[in-house]
Amino acid sequence: MNTDQSNFFDSVCKQARRAALLQSAAETLEWDERTGMPPKASEYRAQQISTLNAMVHELRTDETYGENLESLSQQIDTSQPNDIAATVRGLTRDWRRNRKLPTDLVKRISTARVRGQQVWDESRRADDFAIFAPVLKEMVSLQRESGDRMAEGTDRDAYGALLDTYEPDAKTAELQQVFDELRTPLVQLIAEIRDAPRQPKIEILERDFPVDAQKRFSRWVAEQIGFDFQRGRLDETSHPFCTTLGPHDCRILSRYESNWLPGGLFGTMHEAGHGMYEQGLRTDDWFGLPPGSYGSLGIHESQSRLWENQIGRSRSFWRWLYPHAQNYFSSSLSGVDPEDFFFAINTIRPSLIRVEADEATYNLHILIRFDLEQALINGTLSVADLPEAWNERYRSDLGITPPSDADGVLQDVHWSAGLFGYFPTYTLGNVISAQLHDAAAEQLGDLDAMFAQGNFQPLLQWLRENVHTHGQCLSQTDLVKQTTGASLSATSLIEYLRSKLRPLYGLTG
Amino acid sequence: MNTDQSNFFDSVCKQARRAALLQSAAETLEWDERTGMPPKASEYRAQQISTLNAMVHELRTDETYGENLESLSQQIDTSQPNDIAATVRGLTRDWRRNRKLPTDLVKRISTARVRGQQVWDESRRADDFAIFAPVLKEMVSLQRESGDRMAEGTDRDAYGALLDTYEPDAKTAELQQVFDELRTPLVQLIAEIRDAPRQPKIEILERDFPVDAQKRFSRWVAEQIGFDFQRGRLDETSHPFCTTLGPHDCRILSRYESNWLPGGLFGTMHEAGHGMYEQGLRTDDWFGLPPGSYGSLGIHESQSRLWENQIGRSRSFWRWLYPHAQNYFSSSLSGVDPEDFFFAINTIRPSLIRVEADEATYNLHILIRFDLEQALINGTLSVADLPEAWNERYRSDLGITPPSDADGVLQDVHWSAGLFGYFPTYTLGNVISAQLHDAAAEQLGDLDAMFAQGNFQPLLQWLRENVHTHGQCLSQTDLVKQTTGASLSATSLIEYLRSKLRPLYGLTG
Known part of the structure; x- marks a missing residue:
């Protein structure tokens, strides 16, 4: 970098570090909130956190900061895997995404998140999806709008842009392909296990x-x-x-x-x-x-x-x-x-609740959510039809029917908090973990x-x-390639599960 | 208040509330630091806290904020005991005090505090006052400068201005008088107890x-x-x-x-x-x-x-x-x-360490510190002569000689942290607590x-x-008067101690 570039770089780093410092302060307050804050302190704590978060947002959407980033982006080859390029690439990416979202939309989403989680909680306690339906409908529409705006000028659709928030550069179609690879062998393995000669105590x-x-x-x-x-x-x-x-x-x-x-x-x-x-x-x-x-x-x-x-x-x-x-x-x-x-x-053992699921059936819970949330964002599934679609998939994929919406479509907080495009990263993690484990075993010997x-x-x-x-x-794509020598693939996960579980359950052949 | 006044008032309250919110966030981080933060997190935590504190300071010394306060101060009778008057009075007072301290001095004090506490700790571990002496000397001089500046345009001297930071409106001479009232009966009671016929197990x-x-x-x-x-x-x-x-x-x-x-x-x-x-x-x-x-x-x-x-x-x-x-x-x-x-x-029982002292002898520890810190700030006692003066007072007032500076003049963190004018509030608290207790007993009956x-x-x-x-x-003065019907006085405290302790120790007459 020349002196000008160096100065710009230092300036954007300084601002990003300040934003991170304030964000980490807000996260400390959140940690405290979730580990034993006195019950009546929650209202003011929410104010403290949102004040700090607003400061962070201001720093990250600041005009001069963005101009410096854009100028650096034009002068530096940001495709390189080095620290400077990664810094400019990552900060610019975040700045552009933030800039695409009008303040008004950000505020509406923020309000809808708070309200969404409250109403979801209420709805789940009452075991009544109808209570949650209107706020979920609004949230889907806000997320679609947000996805559409972030997708502008890219080759993504709304859901793809939302996914990109949590899994940068990942493509919906690529994930879909890996998940499809996973589905059939997994369903088959789980069915085999259900009828296996040996069962655990x-x-x-x-x-x-x-x-x-x-x-x-x-x-x-x-x-x-x-x-x-x-x-x-x-x-x-x-x-x-x-x-x-x-x-x-x-x-x-x-x-x-x-x-x-x-x-x-x-x-x-x-x-x-x-x-x-x-x-x-x-x-x-x-x-x-x-x-x-x-x-x-x-x-x-x-x-x-x-x-x-x-x-x-x-x-x-x-x-x-x-x-x-x-x-x-x-x-x-x-x-x-x-x-x-x-x-x-x-x-x-197939079960109703994702967070209590074992490492094999867990992925089926995710695949269901991945398909349904895409359909919600794309508009091919209405919120009104969601519970029936949910139950239908649990019947076909896991062989169980949720006895109630509370233990069915209402079990996760994610959608109420506006987290669309988040669920697939769970199974993606399982897929990558198996690939990494294989690569480590190959390189380190007898793990x-x-x-x-x-x-x-x-x-x-x-x-x-x-x-x-x-x-x-x-x-993520480059990391998997560089570390394992292969592309993202479900093979390692399937093999890992089959080779451990089939002998345990007395399955042969 | 008319509309203009109302607007000014709302605006200063808003700013003061924002400062309080950021300060309370900083204090949450400090609470976490002192309850189990991982050891290696301390450096970044210090950055988080000082960043938040700097923001607070900025809000509280802001020009427009001060102008609004000054303007309100001229228009409102701030001597009244109501909420609006108290708000304008308190915020204006703080703003003026802050404004009297140049940024450079505030920074030097802040640096000296951090360094002071480190060196004090080192010096106490090594039981070597010489290590601490130079930083204490600098701290005394910084505090004197700070006190002098805050005293400008008031009828206070430097120490009086420092005292005013912790005990608003309290006067050194008034405290001195109450403490003098306390000293002789207290020393006498403690001596009687030392030689008393009954002693506790x-x-x-x-x-x-x-x-x-x-x-x-x-x-x-x-x-x-x-x-x-x-x-x-x-x-x-x-x-x-x-x-x-x-x-x-x-x-x-x-x-x-x-x-x-x-x-x-x-x-x-x-x-x-x-x-x-x-x-x-x-x-x-x-x-x-x-x-x-x-x-x-x-x-x-x-x-x-x-x-x-x-x-x-x-x-x-x-x-x-x-x-x-x-x-x-x-x-x-x-x-x-x-x-x-x-x-x-x-x-x-007279003892070396203030924080372990009983409720009677505790006050003698404070009286010694009150006298010595006044002498330090007034320049009548040099830092070099402090250990000898300290030991001399422990001999004369408590009848014990500190065996080392670590358990003598180096025992408290306060001076290393720039807290001059703070110690007397401890005994002041004891004095007031006895007066309040008497008043409550009188008004509530058989406590x-x-x-x-x-x-x-x-x-x-x-x-x-x-x-x-x-x-x-x-x-504080008005509170004591209004609640107890009397001025600040050591009588209640002396009576409380004598009437409880003398019979216990078998002292009569």
């Missing part, structure tokens, strides 16, 4: 597992796999999540039930996977800027799923962990055969032998170098 | 009191005396404090040691006293504005001391609480005579009978109406 996991012991156990496991507690912490909340409050401050949150061991443990491993990704970003130099920010939600989810499932539900992992688990939960696990335990945590000894450092290091460090310098 | 309090039980007990007591957990919470930290993060969000923090029961319990009652004051302010309408803000540090401390000492160390309170305490700590307290327990928590039944509602209600609700509408 799930009651092992429903015994008494004192919450205090679960907390200590989960924390210890998170530490062992590599979550850095000098740069993060683990807390309790009602809806687990992971949030980053600074370059060296990543908070993960989990939830524990005394009669269900997998919830707290795998929830913690899932969030620790997200957390280790955040801790592996180059935040020292690039916090709040594209090189130091996560690549996409799909990549993020690949990290959580890798630790939760590929590792957390593997036999080799439990070869190491099981004796420790027996120490923590001696009264419930003493005398339980390790193989029975391992089988139980790999229970596959199972390492896990059986509680040695996760080589894998974590590999993820640091091949995934985390890139931030937004590589798109 | 303090080991009762040094038995094993499991920290978990202490936490539950302290929380329960805080709830019983009236701290509202719907609008606040209680946490653990290394240096207990109370902070308000919104109109309905007051956080109190305490600390527990397994072999010292009084620390955690009375620490919690102390902070709950602060917290109940904050919860009694009219924050619904006036959060962040003078009518909804605490009157002075002295008033604040009167509330914490009232609950900690006048109530928490009274016989009637323990008539109610002791059986509960025996339930919480059955192994350590079963068989302990209530009277022995009560005597033990009223142990009076002891109420406490003996665990009934604190009448007293809390009286404090709400007579103290809390006034916010900054009444100065």
Whole structure:
């Protein structure tokens, strides 16, 4: 860069860093809200957060800031995978998208989100979709408008533009193709398992597992796999999540039930996977800027799923962990055969609720939502017809009929919060996690032998170098290609599930 | 107010509320920092807090804001005790004070505070005053400059102006007079107690009191005396404090040691006293504005001391609480005579460390600091001579010689943080708490009978109406006069201590 370019670059970075600082302050307030803020504090807390967010929005849509970015975009080859190019590319992209949305629309969406979540909650409690229908209809229309505007001047349609918000550069058709690849073998595998000769003894996991012991156990496991507690912490909340409050401050949150061991443990491993990704970003130099920010939600989810499932539900992992688990939960696990335990945590069973689903059927829940939300945004499905379409798909894909809308179409908060194009990133994460696991195994040798000894450092290091460090310098597509040598594909996931689950369930051939 | 005045008034209130909102966000970040933030997050956290504080400062020193305030000040009778007058008076006062301090001086003080606390910490660990001396010297000079500037155009000297920061409208000479009133009877009482025929069995309090039980007990007591957990919470930290993060969000923090029961319990009652004051302010309408803000540090401390000492160390309170305490700590307290327990928590014994001092000797610690910090600011005592002056006063006033500077002149963080004029508010709080207690007893009847039944509602209600609700509408002087019918005076405090302690220690006559 010449001196002028350098000055522009420094100026936009400074502004983006300031926006990130204020945003991280707002996120700290949100973390506090979700970990124990006094009940009556919520109204003012909402004001604090929205004031900070408005400041962030102002900084990110500022005219001079945008002009500097546009000028840099013209002078620099932003297609390069280096930090400067990624910074200009990412910031310009965000600025342009923000600029396409009129302030009035942003405000209407923001209001509709707050109202939407309230009414959704009410509607779900009353088990009455009719209460939610009008606000969902408005939200669909606002999201369509927002998608249409963001799509202007691109080759995307409205849904594609919404998807692009969460999964930059991903195309609807490409995802559709990968999901189609996944659907048939998955449905087949799940059907086989349903009628399999062996079935797990799930009651092992429903015994008494004192919450205090679960907390200590989960924390210890998170530490062992590599979550850095000098740069993060683990807390309790009602809806687990992971949030980053600074370059060296990543908070993960989990939830524990005394009669269900997998919830707290795998929830913690899932969030620790997200957390280790955040801790592996180059935040020292690039916090709040594209090189130091996560690549996409799909990549993020690949990290959580890798630790939760590929590792957390593997036999080799439990070869190491099981004796420790027996120490923590001696009264419930003493005398339980390790193989029975391992089988139980790999229970596959179609169920109603996405967030409680196992790692195989989970994807069917997502595929349903992906199809339905596209149809809603494209206008081929009306909100009035949504519950019937939902139930129909649950019958055909999972073989179960939701007994009520509360446990059916009303189960997720996402659409009420305006999150259209978000769901597919969950299954995308599963797909990528399996591809990454295969690539790591190929390059690092016997991963199972390492896990059986509680040695996760080589894998974590590999993820640091091949995934985390890139931030937004590589798109999801390029990251998968560069790291695995192949394009996005469902093959690894299908193979992973088949090869682990079929023998467990006594399926041969 | 006419329309113009109304518009000005709305505009300054809006700006002050915005400043309060950003400040409360910064304080939330600080609360988080002191309750469990990951160790490596501190550098960025400091940036977040200072960025928010800089925004607050900008809002509060804004030119137009000040002009509006000045114009209102000329048009409204600000001597009235009503909300509008108090708002204009308080905001104008703050604006003028801020304006008198050049930005450069504010920055130098801010840097010196950070550096001062670091070097103080280092110096105390090394037990070497020489390390701290140069930064303290600089801090004294900065504070003197700041005091001089704030004193310009007033009848105050530099120290008086610093005092005014924490205790608005209080005069050094008036405090000096009340403290002088207090000194001789206090020194005499403490000497009598030292040689008294009966002495407490303090080991009762040094038995094993499991920290978990202490936490539950302290929380329960805080709830019983009236701290509202719907609008606040209680946490653990290394240096207990109370902070308000919104109109309905007051956080109190305490600390527990397994072999010292009084620390955690009375620490919690102390902070709950602060917290109940904050919860009694009219924050619904006036959060962040003078009518909804605490009157002075002295008033604040009167509330914490009232609950900690006048109530928490009274016989009637323990008539109610002791059986509960025996339930919480059955192994350590079963068989302990209530009277022995009560005597033990009223142990009076000169000691080195202010924060560990009992309610009588505590004031002597403050009187020493009050005299020494005045001499430092006035230039009649040099920093080089401070340790000797400190030790000399401990010998003469408390009869003990600090064995080291670490446990002597280096024990408090205050001066390193630039807090000159702050110490006297502690004893002022003790003085006021005794006056308020007497007034409440006179107006409410038999307080002891109420406490003996665990009934604190009448007293809390009286404090709400007579103290809390006034916010900054009444100065400390006016508040004491209006509520107690008398001027500030040490008589109540002396009488309270003598009448409780002399019989306990078997002193007659």
